[in-house]
Amino acid sequence: MLPTCVTTSKINRALRAAPMKSVEAKEHPIRFVMYFWLLLLTSATTSAQEGPTPEPKPTDDWIYLENADLRVGLLRSHGGAIGHLSAPKSDFNALNHYDHGRLVQQSYYGDADDSQWVEKQWCYNPVQGGDYLGKAAEVVVFKTTEASAYVKTTPRHWASGKLLTECTMEQWLELDGAVLRVRYQFTYNGDMEHKGRHQETPAVFVAPELSNLVTYTGDKPWTSAPLQRRIPGWPNEAVTLSEGWAAYVDEKGLGVGVYVPGTTEATCYRFQGGAGSDCSYIAPLHHFALTPKLSFSYTAFFTLGDVDTIRKRFELLPRHQP
Secondary structure, eight states, X not given: OOOHHHHOSSOOBTTTOSOEEOTTSSEEOOBOOOXXXXXXXXXXXXXXXXXXXXXXXXXXXXXXXXXXXOEEXXXXXXXXXXXXXXXXXXXXXXXXXXXXXXXXXXXXXXXXXXXXXXXXXXEOOEESSBOTXXXXXXXXXXXXXXXXXXXXXXXXXXTTOOBOTTEEEEEEEEEEXXXXXXXXXXXXXXXXXXXXXXXXXXXXXXXXXXOEEEEXXXXXXXXXXXXXXXXXXXXXXXXXXXXXXXXXXXXXXXXXXXXXXXXXXXXXXXXXXXXXXXXXXXXXXXXXXXXXXXXXEEEEEEEEEEHXXXXXXXXXXXXXXX
């Protein structure tokens, strides 16, 4: 079967685990570890302990921003992508950084090329974290203060591992009370005109303990109307974002929320492969093509808490892209 990025204009991403369903119940190309690749990884780590992976201690690789409400960790060895989000004194990381395809990061899709992801024909796919074999993207600029950061990255092709010098990914992070604001920008200076596709904006991988996806899918946004809850399955499922946000929470209703103003749909799934590979995933979607001189930017917001608190914080933010 041809790779999803060849046969459709939808995305199929991230855990990089298997062909995923598009928002129209078709397969699409968002990069996640293909199912058989995850099985390969998990079978090779049968000695690993089950359960949450212990968080690394601060090193030159992990760079943290912190205020009274949030602690955010960036991984230099993963393109400077976000790999940690917690309360300041909490041992629980709401995010998943199992490999270079997880994290919270940028990833975009173009047309089919001659690349292969394991044994699967793939497509043009610049990824902020790095490639599927664990080769990191190149961090060009990395600047931080106590509560802000700027990272400029040259991404790698997820399948081929090639450093894509025609692409630039940038992110500006700022802690504002209990909300993390991230502005993303992607610049494409290649010569090829790719077809339009749904793009992950951004790809968000969270801890497997956060299994319940909470959204509002009705036609009366921001009126405190009842929310919808579900536990996504595998592979990808479509979800409507009538208020532009979603949250993954645990059985007590506590977790992490992501809000991308202007988005109305997302793709999501939960993967349970064992050996530390389990995760929950969601990606708010935009549709556009990678064309010469493209410069695409957007802002995403993140926060922690119970569902009502998450919703109230997002309601105070802009309804459109800043």
